[in-house]
Amino acid sequence: MSGRGGRGGRGRGRGGPMMNGRRAVAANSTPWATMDTGIELDGKPAELFPPYKVPKAPVPNKKEEKQISYFLLFREQCHDSPLYTHSRTWVQDRSTTNKRTYGQDQINRRYGQSSEATVDAFNAVPTYSQQFQQTSRTLPDLSSWPFAKEFFPPELHATLDGEDEPANKRRKTGPKSLGLSNITSYKTAEDLEMEAAAEQAGGGAEHEDINKALELLNRVEKNTAEGGEDGFLSGEDDDDWVKNNEGDEDAESNAADSDEYDDESGDDYNAEQYFDEGDNDDYDDGGEDGGQYYD
Amino acid sequence: MLQVTTSLAELCSLLVDETYGELPSRIFSILLKKGRSTASQLKEYTAMPSRQLRHGLAVLQQHNLLYYHLDKPNGPAFYEANVEHAYNLVRVGKILEMVESTFGAPAKDVMQNLLLSGQTRVADLMAAYQEKIDRANNAKALDEELGITSLEDTDGVNGDSHPAKKSDLIIKSSAHLNSVICRLIEAELIDLCHAKTYETYDDIYETVEKEITATHFPGGVKGGKQKADYQKKLAEGLRQVRGESKSLKRKLEQNGLASKRRKIFQDLDLNGGVKQEEDSDPVLDPRQVIRVNYEKCSVELRSRRLVQFASDVFGDITSYVYGVLIKKITKDMPRCRLDPLVDVQGEDDEVNEPLAVSTDEILDSLKTSIDLSIGLGKPDWSKISAAATARVVEHAPKKKLHIEGATAVGDASSDEGEDSSDEEEVDGDYKPAMTNGVNGVNGMNGTKVPPKERKMDRRTQLRQHLFLLSESPQSFVRHSGPDEWTIDFGPVLTALRESELDAVIEETCGTQGLRLVHILRANGKLDEKALPNLVLMRKSDIQQKMLEMQRAGFVHVQEVPREPKADVKKSFFLWFCDVAMSKDQVLDTSYRAMVHCMQVLGTLREQEKDVLSTSKRTDVRGREQELMRKEYFERYSHFLKSERMLFHQLMKADELIAALRDY
Numbered sequence: 035m036s037g038r039g040g041r042g043g044r045g046r047g048r049g050g051p052m053m054n055g056r057r058a059v060a061a062n063s064t065p066w067a068t069m070d071t072g073i074e075l076d077g078k079p080a081e082l083f084p085p086y087k088v089p090k091a092p093v094p095n096k097k098e099e100k101q102i103s104y105f106l107l108f109r110e111q112c113h114d115s116p117l118y119t120h121s122r123t124w125v126q127d128r129s130t131t132n133k134r135t136y137g138q139d140q141i142n143r144r145y146g147q148s149s150e151a152t153v154d155a156f157n158a159v160p161t162y163s164q165q166f167q168q169t170s171r172t173l174p175d176l177s178s179w180p181f182a183k184e185f186f187p188p189e190l191h192a193t194l195d196g197e198d199e200p201a202n203k204r205r206k207t208g209p210k211s212l213g214l215s216n217i218t219s220y221k222t223a224e225d226l227e228m229e230a231a232a233e234q235a236g237g238g239a240e241h242e243d244i245n246k247a248l249e250l251l252n253r254v255e256k257n258t259a260e261g262g263e264d265g266f267l268s269g270e271d272d273d274d275w276v277k278n279n280e281g282d283e284d285a286e287s288n289a290a291d292s293d294e295y296d297d298e299s300g301d302d303y304n305a306e307q308y309f310d311e312g313d314n315d316d317y318d319d320g321g322e323d324g325g326q327y328y329d
Numbered sequence: 330m331l332q333v334t335t336s337l338a339e340l341c342s343l344l345v346d347e348t349y350g351e352l353p354s355r356i357f358s359i360l361l362k363k364g365r366s367t368a369s370q371l372k373e374y375t376a377m378p379s380r381q382l383r384h385g386l387a388v389l390q391q392h393n394l395l396y397y398h399l400d401k402p403n404g405p406a407f408y409e410a411n412v413e414h415a416y417n418l419v420r421v422g423k424i425l426e427m428v429e430s431t432f433g434a435p436a437k438d439v440m441q442n443l444l445l446s447g448q449t450r451v452a453d454l455m456a457a458y459q460e461k462i463d464r465a466n467n468a469k470a471l472d473e474e475l476g477i478t479s480l481e482d483t484d485g486v487n488g489d490s491h492p493a494k495k496s497d498l499i500i501k502s503s504a505h506l507n508s509v510i511c512r513l514i515e516a517e518l519i520d521l522c523h524a525k526t527y528e529t530y531d532d533i534y535e536t537v538e539k540e541i542t543a544t545h546f547p548g549g550v551k552g553g554k555q556k557a558d559y560q561k562k563l564a565e566g567l568r569q570v571r572g573e574s575k576s577l578k579r580k581l582e583q584n585g586l587a588s589k590r591r592k593i594f595q596d597l598d599l600n601g602g603v604k605q606e607e608d609s610d611p612v613l614d615p616r617q618v619i620r621v622n623y624e625k626c627s628v629e630l631r632s633r634r635l636v637q638f639a640s641d642v643f644g645d646i647t648s649y650v651y652g653v654l655i656k657k658i659t660k661d662m663p664r665c666r667l668d669p670l671v672d673v674q675g676e677d678d679e680v681n682e683p684l685a686v687s688t689d690e691i692l693d694s695l696k697t698s699i700d701l702s703i704g705l706g707k708p709d710w711s712k713i714s715a716a717a718t719a720r721v722v723e724h725a726p727k728k729k730l731h732i733e734g735a736t737a738v739g740d741a742s743s744d745e746g747e748d749s750s751d752e753e754e755v756d757g758d759y760k761p762a763m764t765n766g767v768n769g770v771n772g773m774n775g776t777k778v779p780p781k782e783r784k785m786d787r788r789t790q791l792r793q794h795l796f797l798l799s800e801s802p803q804s805f806v807r808h809s810g811p812d813e814w815t816i817d818f819g820p821v822l823t824a825l826r827e828s829e830l831d832a833v834i835e836e837t838c839g840t841q842g843l844r845l846v847h848i849l850r851a852n853g854k855l856d857e858k859a860l861p862n863l864v865l866m867r868k869s870d871i872q873q874k875m876l877e878m879q880r881a882g883f884v885h886v887q888e889v890p891r892e893p894k895a896d897v898k899k900s901f902f903l904w905f906c907d908v909a910m911s912k913d914q915v916l917d918t919s920y921r922a923m924v925h926c927m928q929v930l931g932t933l934r935e936q937e938k939d940v941l942s943t944s945k946r947t948d949v950r951g952r953e954q955e956l957m958r959k960e961y962f963e964r965y966s967h968f969l970k971s972e973r974m975l976f977h978q979l980m981k982a983d984e985l986i987a988a989l990r991d992y
Contacts, residue, residue: 089836094977097426102976104441105422111445112348117388119350138359142376145355166946173384174352179391180453182618185522186390187397187406189368193383212446212457 116178120170180212331412331990333361336920341415343927348418349392356385357394360410365398367405392447393620396529409529417623419923419983422976424626427633428518435509438499440518443621448522451510452615458506465498508610510619514578517663518629520622523573537566567668575663577617624664631992632659634984638825639805643797646704650794651805653694657686658816665818665992685813692791701790705797822992829988830883830908833915838878841866845874846883849906854887857902875904882914912989919982926975926982933971940964 094102112118135141177196186194331337338361346354359374360366368386372379386408389395396409417424421444429437442457443449500506513519520526525533541562542550550559632655640648661684695701795814798806803824809815827850835843848864849855860875861868878884885907890900934941940961943949949956953965 091974091978091981094973098977098980101422101426101980102973103422104425105419105976105980106973108421108425108441108444109348111441113350115445117349117391119352119388138362138374139376145351163946166948167942168945168947172352173381174350174388176384176387180450181387181391182448182450182522185448185527185618186387187399188403189406190383190387190390193380193387211460212449212453214442214457214461 116171116175119172119174120168178211331416333412334917334920336917336924337412337416338362340920340924340927341410341412343924344418345389345394345415347927347930349388349394352381352385353388353392353394356382357389357410357415360395360408361412365407365409367407369405371408390527396527396532398528398532414623417626419979420623420626420630420987422980423630423983424621424623427626427629428513431629432509432512432516435499435505436513439506439509439513440621443519443619448618448620450615451613451617451619454510454619455503455506455615458500459503462498462500462502504610507613510613511581511610514619515581517575517578517625518622519619520574521577522618522620523576525570526574526620533570534567537563537570541566574622577613577619581611627987627991628659628662628665630987631665632656634988634992635805635821635825638803638821638828639798642801642803642805644704646699646701647794647797649699650691650695650701650791651798653691654686654795654806654814655816657690657694658684660684685809685815688788688792688795688812688814691795691814692788695791701787701794705790705793825988825992826912827908829985830911830915833985834878834881834883837881838874838883841870842874842878842883845871845878846906849884849904850908854903854905857886857904860904883911885910916986916989919986923979923982926979930972930975933968937964937968940968 113120135144176194181194183191183194338358342354342358342361345357355375355377356371359371363370363374366374368379368382371377371386372382375382377385386395390397393414394411396411397406398409399406425437425441425444428440439454442454446454500509510519514521528536541559545562546555546559550556632652635655636648636652639651795806795808799808799814804817804820807815807817831843831846834846845864852863855863860871864871866874875884875886879886883906884904887903887905888895888897888900889903890896892899940957943957943961944953944965953962957965
């Protein structure tokens with residue numbers, strides 16, 4: 035019909051005879067009129083989710099199981115290494131970030147920054163169980179790692195020596211050594227089930243004592259093994275806090291050691307100490323130009 | 330080298346993220362996106378503070394994920410991403426499993442630590458192991474003092490925090506470690522880092538080129554003869570640079586004992602054998618820096634895949650024989666694919682000529698416990714045509730003539746057309762070869778085959794297996810001379826690739842689709858109108874199937890106009906099937922599938938964030954069952970299960986990718 039909004043007028047004349055306001059259809063004008071009449075048209079709309087045979091992966095065989103376990107163990111040990119950066123700053127909240135990005139700027143903006151401003155106020159109050167939480171590193175701890183410097187470009191050498199820290203934070207590096215990971219297993223679901231079964235069988239109580247004894251042993255051992263380094267650190271650093279939060283592997287053993295609520299945690303209520311905590315993020319106090327990206 | 334597509338780039342940065350954390354992965358993905366850049370450029374791209382950037386770069390470099398190039402000794406470095414190494418992270422599990430099954434648990438432990446620490450100075454590795462050994466010794470001493478002896482059963486419960494006891498210490502002493510490293514270097518699985526290790530291939534090429542022009546051709550390269558000479562010098566220079574990483578291996582071999590020791594290593598039980606050899610190993614220079622050689626690893630993985638392939642086709646025993654042969658042949662093969670520039674031109678180099686292994690050598694290294702009579706049919710001798718048996722032996726001289734052609738074809742592409750031309754060549758050469766080899770037949774087969782009725786000696790059985798392998802359409806083995814066997818990797822791998830592709834096609838388009846593809850492969854290009862007659866299917870069915878497969882990228886169509894003025898109705902439509910193109914398609918799909926796996930894992934982690942953070946707590950770790958609430962624990966174990974499944978899928982996809990791309 036005419037696009038100018040007029041139904042009627044001259045258009046009506048051309049449209050053929052009208053019957054009660056509807057146009058009469060000529061006998062053979064519709065496409066389906068010519069088809070054979072036996073056909074029954076299926077007027078149903080297509081199914082929104084038609085049945086679909088989901089292909090199922092075969093169960094891994096023994097060799098593949100082994101390969102997967104080795105990979106997972108490797109990954110776990112990687113995460114244990116001082117070169118691993120724990121922090122995930124990538125904002126995964128879909129509601130606030132657009133899924134699609136255009137250009138590098140937007141991608142960069144996705145990586146949220148962790149600074150005083152981004153602290154989650156609801157979880158920021160120190161709690162007892164936080165001492166068991168993994169200490170997360172925002173920068174790899176290069177100072178304890180022995181590098182083969184000749185294979186690094188010269189511009190990175192200072193960083194490798196741990197001299198890339200701002201002056202007030204710089205700490206003397208201890209003896210460098212390549213620590214082999216202590217993690218020897220990555221739990222599989224089956225392991226957990228087996229464990230559970232064993233637990234239910236009632237063996238648990240007897241082992242309790244032995245476990246405790248073992249733990250004690252470990253502690254003694256670790257202290258003897260890492261005693262030298264410990265002494266070194268505490269000798270250099272007046273600031274206890276730095277030692278506890280930034281010290282490398284011994285942070286973990288410290289956490290394990292302080293089973294009881296010791297005097298360290300008294301600092302929780304020290305307001306100044308509390309705000310100092312923000313300094314922990316290494317993004318902010320970065321060498322020459324850290325601040326400008328995060329203000 | 331590796332063609333980096335968007336999906337591959339995404340996959341690699343996800344893999345780096347998974348293993349080494351977010352910071353390196355961000356830098357890595359930018360490097361992939363922007364290509365070669367300096368630190369200041371990277372800073373601009375990533376909007377990171379430069380201190381953070383430098384730390385990230387250091388980590389990447391430590392893990393061998395970067396190339397860098399210096400124009401001036403103290404100038405800024407140009408960084409480039411090492412995609413191969415990043416991708417190989419997904420193969421870590423396979424590599425470790427492979428090392429364990431071939432070299433034993435100690436080698437696996439060393440390999441794992443090398444993979445963990447990236448490039449490592451020998452001295453540092455030694456020191457780390459020494460520390461571990463000392464600690465274990467102390468623990469043992471303490472144990473004895475305290476009188477706690479039977480603690481084995483608690484080990485599992487407390488495993489994570491508890492240092493290894495002397496009894497389960499894998500590397501027992503630094504001499505042991507030394508010998509394990511020597512062994513791995515001899516197997517080329519460990520490489521030496523040298524000055525040019527971290528330069529890209531192009532940079533090395535350029536420096537070598539410059540050097541050669543300056544020293545040998547100051548006036549420029551003129552004329553055909555000079556050009557050939559120049560190419561030869563260039564290849565030699567490149568080979569020399571590449572060979573530097575093997576210098577340690579050569580040194581070990583010069584020591585003279587290497588080959589003998591290797592034999593002991595193979596024959597004896599792994600734990601028992603090591604003891605005797607430790608002393609004879611030269612002490613490695615502690616200043617040397619070593620790293621894992623992924624190229625050789627993929628050669629080893631390829632061998633395993635081929636043995637698997639043979640076992641799918643023939644069965645276990647035959648594939649075992651094949652495994653022994655392949656091990657002998659690939660022993661000194663540094664990489665899966667030859668570099669066209671470096672390898673092909675050196676005529677004197679042994680790289681070109683695949684190693685031939687005699688039947689006796691294979692027989693010597695077969696375990697006696699293997700019963701070779703299994704897996705062989707025993708037809709009546711009268712039913713075996715003499716001509717056919719004779720023909721088997723004939724293969725040697727005839728094939729020798731076109732080795733070069735065969736390997737070149739295999740390397741360049743696996744195209745259908747070339748395959749058929751191959752066939753013709755074979756037929757053409759066949760006649761003269763016949764007369765050549767007759768003597769050989771009389772000499773060897775004549776004496777052995779007829780008299781014994783059923784009982785075959787071991788050697789004959791072995792030969793039967795090898796004949797079986799060489800006669801198969803996949804051409805696993807080539808009978809290169811009287812009683813000598815070799816493998817042409819080109820044709821076997823083409824067959825492997827085709828079978829992998831077939832599996833994918835069957836899975837996506839059904840058996841009918843696979844049948845159509847097979848017909849197309851056999852016939853080359855086919856007109857649309859000729860298809861129904863040949864295929865014996867209804868025209869509409871064919872069209873539907875072909876369209877489906879075209880969408881999936883397995884078949885392609887070409888329009889050829891009949892007249893200069895193209896008319897759709899009159900022109901021919903030729904269907905064809907291009908393995909290379911469908912290979913790219915399948916690769917891309919696999920990359921996407923892998924990326925998807927990683928993304929699913931990320932989402933799962935996000936969902937189970939609270940559970941995971943609980944399980945990572947130092948007091949909970951290792952005692953999840955005791956300390957976690959039941960609901961939490963169930964969620965945790967469910968997460969672990971799905972994680973394993975996802976990685977399983979990842980590795981399956983990698984298997985396909987490896988077969989299509991890397992082998």
